[in-house]
Amino acid sequence: MPDADTWALEDHEIPTLQEGEVLIKTHYVSLDPAMRGWMNDAKSYIPPVAIDDVMRAGTIGEVTQSNNHPTFKEGDILTGWGGVQQYIATDGKGHFKVDTSMIPMTRYLGALGMPGMTAYFGILEVGKIKEGDVVLMSGAAGAVGSVAGQIAKIKGCKVIGIAGGPEKCKHVVETLGFDACIDYKNENIYKGIKEHCPDGIDVYFDNVGGEILDAALARLRMHARVVICGAISQYNSASIEGPKNYLSLLVNRATMQGMVVMDYAKKYQEAGMQMGMWLMEGKLKTEEDIYEGIENFYDTFQRLFSGDKRGKLLLKIIE
Numbered sequence: 001m002p003d004a005d006t007w008a009l010e011d012h013e014i015p016t017l018q019e020g021e022v023l024i025k026t027h028y029v030s031l032d033p034a035m036r037g038w039m040n041d042a043k044s045y046i047p048p049v050a051i052d053d054v055m056r057a058g059t060i061g062e063v064t065q066s067n068n069h070p071t072f073k074e075g076d077i078l079t080g081w082g083g084v085q086q087y088i089a090t091d092g093k094g095h096f097k098v099d100t101s102m103i104p105m106t107r108y109l110g111a112l113g114m115p116g117m118t119a120y121f122g123i124l125e126v127g128k129i130k131e132g133d134v135v136l137m138s139g140a141a142g143a144v145g146s147v148a149g150q151i152a153k154i155k156g157c158k159v160i161g162i163a164g165g166p167e168k169c170k171h172v173v174e175t176l177g178f179d180a181c182i183d184y185k186n187e188n189i190y191k192g193i194k195e196h197c198p199d200g201i202d203v204y205f206d207n208v209g210g211e212i213l214d215a216a217l218a219r220l221r222m223h224a225r226v227v228i229c230g231a232i233s234q235y236n237s238a239s240i241e242g243p244k245n246y247l248s249l250l251v252n253r254a255t256m257q258g259m260v261v262m263d264y265a266k267k268y269q270e271a272g273m274q275m276g277m278w279l280m281e282g283k284l285k286t287e288e289d290i291y292e293g294i295e296n297f298y299d300t301f302q303r304l305f306s307g308d309k310r311g312k313l314l315l316k317i318i319e
Ligand SMILES: NC(=O)c1ccc[n+]([C@@H]2O[C@H](COP(=O)([O-])OP(=O)(O)OC[C@H]3O[C@@H](n4cnc5c(N)ncnc54)[C@H](OP(=O)(O)O)[C@@H]3O)[C@@H](O)[C@H]2O)c1
Pocket: 032, 033, 034, 114, 115, 118, 139, 140, 141, 142, 143, 144, 145, 162, 163, 164, 165, 168, 184, 207, 208, 228, 229, 230, 231, 232, 233, 234, 259, 260, 261, 262, 304, 305, 306, 307, 308, 311, 312, 313
C-alpha cells in the first residue's frame, strides 16, 4: 500500500495557454484501482506514471479559457485523462465534450465512463452472456461490478454478486436487483457459491482475483467463460497469487480471457447511448461516493483498498 508521501501536493501558476490550447477547471477526479498498477515500474497496457509526473486520473471539468481551440470553447464540459490537478492546460487530445443537460457530470466518470465501458464490453463481448446464464460477479458493489451485474440482469441472466459486508450485500440485492449476494468477509466463499449456483457458473466476471477466483474456478459449468477484468485483492501484494484451480478450465472446456477497456474505444459511443437509455429508463442504477478537496486525495485513494466506500469513488476538486 503506498504511503501518504508517495504523492506531493504542489502549487504552480496556472499556465499561459499556447495557440490552440484550452484551460479546463477540474470539477471531479475519478479514483480507480488501476491507479495502483500505473505506479508499478513494469511493462503494462500503458506506461507507468513517472516520478514527478502529475498522477494520472480520469477527470471531468469545464473549459474556462480557449486560445483559438478549433473545437472546444468556453463553457464546454470535457472528460478525459486530466490527472489529479485543479486546472489542466491541454491541446484537447484525449478529451471529449459531453452533454450534461440531462445527465449529471459525475456519471461520465462512472456508468458512462471508463468503469461503465469496462462493464459493458466485459460482460457482453468477453463474457458473451446469453439469457438464462448463471453469472457470478465479484466486486459486485463496485463501479464495474455493479454495472456489469445489472447488464446481465437486463439480458435475462441469473446473477449472484460477491461483496464485503451485510450492508453492501443488501444493496446489491435490494437496489441493484441481483438474485443473491455472498458476503466474502463473513461467509465461506466456496459454500456460498455452491449454495447459490448449485448447477455451476456460466460466466465468472473477476474483479478481485485471489481466493475468490479460485473458488469460482472450482464451480465452472461446461463451456464457461471467465472474464479477467481485475485483481484488486492482489494489487498491493509483492507477488501475485496465481489461480490454483485452473485445471477446471480443461475439464469444462472453459475459457479465461483478459480484457482492457481501451481496446473498445471505437465503440464507446454505441455503448454510451445504450447505457444512457438504461439510466434514463431506470433500468440501470448507479451509486457515487464523493469526497472533497484535492488535499484529500490520499485518504480517498485508500478507500479503494479498504472497501470503505460505496459505488463509484470520486473526488470533487473545484465546484
Ligand atoms: N480491465 C480493465 O480494462 C479494467 C477497467 C476498469 C477497472 N478494472 C478493474 O476492475 C476492478 C473493479 O474496478 P472498479 O472500478 O469497480 O473498482 P471499485 O469501485 O473500487 O470496486 C472494487 C471493489 O472491489 C472490492 N474489493 C476491494 N478489495 C478487495 C479484496 N481484497 N477482496 C475482494 N474484494 C475487494 C471492493 O468491495 P468490497 O467492499 O465489497 O470488498 C470494491 O467495491 C478492479 O480490479 C479494476 O482494476 C479493469
